[in-house]
Amino acid sequence: MGNENLTLLTDFYELTMMQGYFKNNTNDTVIFDVFYRTNPSGSGYSICAGLDQVMDYIKNIRFSQEDIAYLASLNMFDKDFLDYLVDFRFTGDIYAVPEGTVIFPMEPIVKVIAPIIEAQLVETAILNIINHQSLIATKASRVCYAAQGDGVMEFGLRRAQGPDAGTLGARAAVIGGCIGTSNVLAAKQYGMPVLGTHAHSWIMSFEDELTAFRTYADLYPDNATLLVDTYDTLRSGVPNAITVFKELKESGTMPKKYGIRLDSGDLAYLSKKARKMLDAAGFHDATIVASSDLDEYLIDSLKTQGAAIDSWGVGTNLITSKDCPAFGGVYKLAAIEKEGTFIPKIKLSENQWKITNPGNKKVYRIYDKESGKIKADLITMSYETYSEENPLKLFDPMATWKKTYLKAGTYSLRELLVPIFIDGKCVYESPAVMDIREYCQQELNTLWDETRRLVNPHDVYVDLSNELFQLKNQLLDNLNVNGHN
Amino acid sequence: MGNENLTLLTDFYELTMMQGYFKNNTNDTVIFDVFYRTNPSGSGYSICAGLDQVMDYIKNIRFSQEDIAYLASLNMFDKDFLDYLVDFRFTGDIYAVPEGTVIFPMEPIVKVIAPIIEAQLVETAILNIINHQSLIATKASRVCYAAQGDGVMEFGLRRAQGPDAGTLGARAAVIGGCIGTSNVLAAKQYGMPVLGTHAHSWIMSFEDELTAFRTYADLYPDNATLLVDTYDTLRSGVPNAITVFKELKESGTMPKKYGIRLDSGDLAYLSKKARKMLDAAGFHDATIVASSDLDEYLIDSLKTQGAAIDSWGVGTNLITSKDCPAFGGVYKLAAIEKEGTFIPKIKLSENQWKITNPGNKKVYRIYDKESGKIKADLITMSYETYSEENPLKLFDPMATWKKTYLKAGTYSLRELLVPIFIDGKCVYESPAVMDIREYCQQELNTLWDETRRLVNPHDVYVDLSNELFQLKNQLLDNLNVNGHN
Numbered sequence: 001m002g003n004e005n006l007t008l009l010t011d012f013y014e015l016t017m018m019q020g021y022f023k024n025n026t027n028d029t030v031i032f033d034v035f036y037r038t039n040p041s042g043s044g045y046s047i048c049a050g051l052d053q054v055m056d057y058i059k060n061i062r063f064s065q066e067d068i069a070y071l072a073s074l075n076m077f078d079k080d081f082l083d084y085l086v087d088f089r090f091t092g093d094i095y096a097v098p099e100g101t102v103i104f105p106m107e108p109i110v111k112v113i114a115p116i117i118e119a120q121l122v123e124t125a126i127l128n129i130i131n132h133q134s135l136i137a138t139k140a141s142r143v144c145y146a147a148q149g150d151g152v153m154e155f156g157l158r159r160a161q162g163p164d165a166g167t168l169g170a171r172a173a174v175i176g177g178c179i180g181t182s183n184v185l186a187a188k189q190y191g192m193p194v195l196g197t198h199a200h201s202w203i204m205s206f207e208d209e210l211t212a213f214r215t216y217a218d219l220y221p222d223n224a225t226l227l228v229d230t231y232d233t234l235r236s237g238v239p240n241a242i243t244v245f246k247e248l249k250e251s252g253t254m255p256k257k258y259g260i261r262l263d264s265g266d267l268a269y270l271s272k273k274a275r276k277m278l279d280a281a282g283f284h285d286a287t288i289v290a291s292s293d294l295d296e297y298l299i300d301s302l303k304t305q306g307a308a309i310d311s312w313g314v315g316t317n318l319i320t321s322k323d324c325p326a327f328g329g330v331y332k333l334a335a336i337e338k339e340g341t342f343i344p345k346i347k348l349s350e351n352q353w354k355i356t357n358p359g360n361k362k363v364y365r366i367y368d369k370e371s372g373k374i375k376a377d378l379i380t381m382s383y384e385t386y387s388e389e390n391p392l393k394l395f396d397p398m399a400t401w402k403k404t405y406l407k408a409g410t411y412s413l414r415e416l417l418v419p420i421f422i423d424g425k426c427v428y429e430s431p432a433v434m435d436i437r438e439y440c441q442q443e444l445n446t447l448w449d450e451t452r453r454l455v456n457p458h459d460v461y462v463d464l465s466n467e468l469f470q471l472k473n474q475l476l477d478n479l480n481v482n483g484h485n
Numbered sequence: 486m487g488n489e490n491l492t493l494l495t496d497f498y499e500l501t502m503m504q505g506y507f508k509n510n511t512n513d514t515v516i517f518d519v520f521y522r523t524n525p526s527g528s529g530y531s532i533c534a535g536l537d538q539v540m541d542y543i544k545n546i547r548f549s550q551e552d553i554a555y556l557a558s559l560n561m562f563d564k565d566f567l568d569y570l571v572d573f574r575f576t577g578d579i580y581a582v583p584e585g586t587v588i589f590p591m592e593p594i595v596k597v598i599a600p601i602i603e604a605q606l607v608e609t610a611i612l613n614i615i616n617h618q619s620l621i622a623t624k625a626s627r628v629c630y631a632a633q634g635d636g637v638m639e640f641g642l643r644r645a646q647g648p649d650a651g652t653l654g655a656r657a658a659v660i661g662g663c664i665g666t667s668n669v670l671a672a673k674q675y676g677m678p679v680l681g682t683h684a685h686s687w688i689m690s691f692e693d694e695l696t697a698f699r700t701y702a703d704l705y706p707d708n709a710t711l712l713v714d715t716y717d718t719l720r721s722g723v724p725n726a727i728t729v730f731k732e733l734k735e736s737g738t739m740p741k742k743y744g745i746r747l748d749s750g751d752l753a754y755l756s757k758k759a760r761k762m763l764d765a766a767g768f769h770d771a772t773i774v775a776s777s778d779l780d781e782y783l784i785d786s787l788k789t790q791g792a793a794i795d796s797w798g799v800g801t802n803l804i805t806s807k808d809c810p811a812f813g814g815v816y817k818l819a820a821i822e823k824e825g826t827f828i829p830k831i832k833l834s835e836n837q838w839k840i841t842n843p844g845n846k847k848v849y850r851i852y853d854k855e856s857g858k859i860k861a862d863l864i865t866m867s868y869e870t871y872s873e874e875n876p877l878k879l880f881d882p883m884a885t886w887k888k889t890y891l892k893a894g895t896y897s898l899r900e901l902l903v904p905i906f907i908d909g910k911c912v913y914e915s916p917a918v919m920d921i922r923e924y925c926q927q928e929l930n931t932l933w934d935e936t937r938r939l940v941n942p943h944d945v946y947v948d949l950s951n952e953l954f955q956l957k958n959q960l961l962d963n964l965n966v967n968g969h970n
Contacts, residue, residue, distance in 0.1 A: 006648060006670070008669040008670040008673055009642070009648055009651065009652070009668070009669070009670045010642075010668075010669055010670075011640070011642060011643070011667040011668065011669070011681055012667050012668075012669050012672070012679045012680060012681035013667065013681035013682055013683050013684055014684075015669065016681065016682060016683060016705065017683050017684065017686070017687050019704070020683070020687065020700065020701060020704050020705075021690070023704055024700055024704070026690065028690075030690070032686075067673070070673045074679065076705070076707075116690060120686065123643070124642050124643050125648070127643035127644075128642055128643050128644075128645055128647065128648060128651055129647070129648070131643065131644055132645070132646045132647045132650070133647075135646070136646075155496070157494070157495075157496060157609050157613055158496070158608070158609050158612035158613050158616065158814075158816075159612070159613075159616055159811040159812075159813070160613055160617070160646070161617045161620070161621075161645070161646040161647070161649075161650040161654065161805070161810065162613065162614070162617045162618075162646070162647065162649035162650045162653045162654070163491060163494055163610070163613060163614070163649050164646075164647035164648050164649035164650060165617070165646040165647045165649060165650045166494065166613055167494070168647045169646065169647070182496040182497050182498065183494070183495075183496065183497075184493040184494070184495055184496070184497050184500065185491070185493040185494045185495075187497070188493055188552070188555045194497045194559065195497060196496055196497035196498035196501065197498055197501060198498050198501060198502050198505070199498055199499075199502065200818075200832060201502070201517075201605065201817075201818045202502050202505065204818050204830050204832065205506075205511065205513075205515070205601060205818065205821060215505065215509055216505060219504070219505050219508055219509070220501065220505075220561070222561075230832070230833075231833055231964070232833075264834065316811045316813075320646070320805075320810040320811050321810075322810055322811065325646065325805040325806075325807055325810035326644040326801045326805050326807065327644075328644070328801075329643075331643075332686075333685075333686045333689050333690065336690060345689050347685060347689065347715070348715075348716055348717075349749070479716070
């Protein structure tokens with residue numbers, strides 16, 4: 001809480017390695033890729049988020065005198081290295097996928113090209129920020145998908161994993177599709193709609209529920225959304241709300257926005273009953289808001305049951321991504337520059353799909369021209385160029401006999417990674433959060449329904465170019481011949 | 486990130502209710518209790534944490550000019566209320582359980598006594614902070630229990646839910662029993678040991694593994710813990726590590742602390758094989774550190790399998806409390822002062838165990854005098870006094886025929902809630918984190934083994950005094966008679 005300077009927000013081994021490179025006079029330029037291996041929550045895609053905070057972090061990297069004094073106190077760092085840290089700045093290049101973009105496993109979403117001492121420092125904070133916000137943006141997009149166009153409000157601050165998780169989480173939730181948040185600080189900081197009316201304690205602080213409702217409606221003439229489950233939803237809450245709505249109508253002060261909020265009990269049953277009661281009293285345009293430990297599966301089930309709910313407040317399960325509270329982004333060395341050439345590097349693993357993709361790479365997204373939907377992503381070497389004018393042959397890197405031929409004119413191409421920092425200078429301007437949200441909605445429209453569905457979605461292909469595929473196999477062969485270097 | 490002023494870290498409805506009370510000239514003193522209903526991760530207990538950050542938050546509550554301008558821009562708040570916020574301070578009392586204390590469901594762990602406008606504002610931030618840190622401290626205590634006295638290191642920053650979750654989470658993890666963290670910022674900020682050596686990228690940045698190991702051992706003569714799984718653990722990593730250890734021994738520069746770290750593969754098999762290889766080479770005191778998606782169940786299983794692991798690095802599953810990423814602390818109205826007397830309030834629910842405990846309360850912990858272990862907790866009215874000199878009769882509030890009689894002299898009593906703020910002034914000094922950790926270890930020793938075990942632990946009784954039990958039933962009866970007010 002209250003850390004403007006996040007320079008020390010890093011794992012200790014980054015600093016011991018940095019000193020190691022420094023002492024060893026090793027400061028070759030390297031390439032690190034951020035990518036992830038599995039979509040969270042069984043999703044068919046993820047949403048990338050957090051870049052704006054990564055930019056802030058990179059711009060503000062400075063070891064303060066206090067930081068350096070602390071490091072000196074550990075008796076692990078020599079004076080020459082600590083002196084070097086005084087003027088330490090990030091001087092490299094960063095390429096990244098814009099926030100709100102749909103992403104898939106194994107493709108680089110951030111690429112850092114920098115002297116190894118710098119590239120090593122920034123690993124942990126970049127992963128922390130991107131992992132967190134991508135997780136919550138992805139979860140929010142699933143919850144909003146289940147709500148089928150109804151408004152979903154982010155209500156999770158009290159159960160978020162600390163202040164940042166609440167505030168940056170609300171930002172990510174809005175990017176992923178929420179219409180707003182209850183978190184005032186997040187709304188102020190990121191220019192997002194702020195939402196909410198009253199709690200049970202409001203009702204309980206009055207002698208009776210009717211007086212509490214009346215007082216609230218009187219104070220807020222624009223929005224009388226009344227919380228009806230403090231005592232008994234159908235026998236007390238809804239009848240009292242209807243009484244107040246009648247009084248407002250009679251006095252000619254009916255608010256534009258009014259209705260009830262259900263926060264407990266059987267939401268399917270209660271919403272249908274309450275709808276009937278409101279309709280019978282002539283309040284057809286009263287909205288019914290529901291909250292109560294909701295997630296995408298419960299909302300989907302309530303929709304299937306015909307629940308009469310118009311908008312949704314989602315807390316704990318969204319702000320923590322409860323069924324999958326971590327996004328597995330990793331930061332892996334892809335190449336080291338020696339005498340002006342990038343030497344590709346590969347990390348072995350017992351699991352074939354865990355082996356990294358070597359070299360300096362870029363990512364093309366391939367769209368079906370007619371529908372605008374994503375056909376596949378293609379990871380290529382950075383020196384390769386592809387043109388929509390030519391036919392394109394794709395193959396599955398795990399099962400190379402699976403091939404797809406795309407005719408020229410039937411597909412379009414887009415490069416996903418855009419420059420964010422060049423030579424340490426920020427060259428990218430982050431859009432406003434509500435604009436990122438809008439862009440994210442368009443991005444989600446490029447997915448086929450089969451990829452968006454909540455359970456057992458269709459996987460989008462992420463293919464390797466023939467050049468990259470050959471390089472990867474060659475490096476693997478060499479490693480085996482050389483007995484693992 | 487970077488919010489020194491957390492005053493707006495609140496749900497919007499707190500502010501609309503605050504204005505409601507203000508406009509309605511209602512600012513009675515009220516009592517709110519923070520309590521929770523279920524221990525996370527199937528635990529038999531929880532560890533309370535986060536109080537120091539709550540204290541910082543309460544002390545620093547100030548609506549800045551910028552905050553007030555933002556609220557004004559929403560067109561929901563009147564000038565008189567916004568003017569009132571300019572000098573707004575917290576003027577009430579707060580009682581809380583000290584950090585590191587073992588706690589159980591349903592008992593108040595924080596009690597706020599303040600004018601309702603103030604008590605309402607602080608709800609969300611108090612819950613956010615206490616929920617997060619109590620969650621992680623509890624999880625850490627479980628992981629450390631499984632490790633049976635081996636050191637457990639907190640390594641989760643890159644997968645934490647944002648910067649605060651990493652840093653405050655590391656604080657909570659150390660309170661719960663971890664010996665240190667890899668998070669440099671957290672270690673600096675909270676005076677905790679910082680730990681770590683090198684990553685795979687260090688190994689990969691050299692021509693070969695042996696050179697990478699040699700260079701590292703040469704640079705850090707105090708701790709040669711070498712990461713051995715970059716290429717092939719048993720065929721390359723461990724033999725190369727042994728080569729380096731032999732060289733160090735021959736040159737008379739053997740570090741006090743040395744060994745290997747396993748970060749992938751079958752940890753039971755690899756650790757036993759590696760142990761044999763190290764022993765055969767005469768390196769009996771080389772330590773084996775393991776990391777790789779560990780949690781309390783995996784560590785417990787590795788222990789059962791006789792894995793030769795001496796210390797443990799735990800990341801994602803601890804820092805997110807992956808199997809249960811939210812602590813369900815709530816903030817419920819317990820009483821409202823009218824003409825100098827607290828009128829108890831109760832919140833109904835369809836579920837009997839979700840009904841709140843009314844009135845101004847305190848909590849006694851009852852210890853078995855002989856063993857020092859906890860016998861039960863007893864929630865009483867604040868005006869009641871109990872003495873160890875008298876016999877004590879306890880009964881189960883859900884099954885009142887279950888009774889326990891304690892003879893005088895066989896038990897001891899302790900009041901759990903201590904004053905933190907009185908009339909808005911902080912009267913409590915937080916111990917250093919490493920001292921809270923020490924206290925927490927003592928606290929855990931007051932639990933019976935049956936309550937500490939990981940699966941199906943024995944629940945500790947949290948009983949109500951007869952006075953409180955009668956009051957609760959009387960309020961419930963009244964509510965039923967009056968048709969829910």
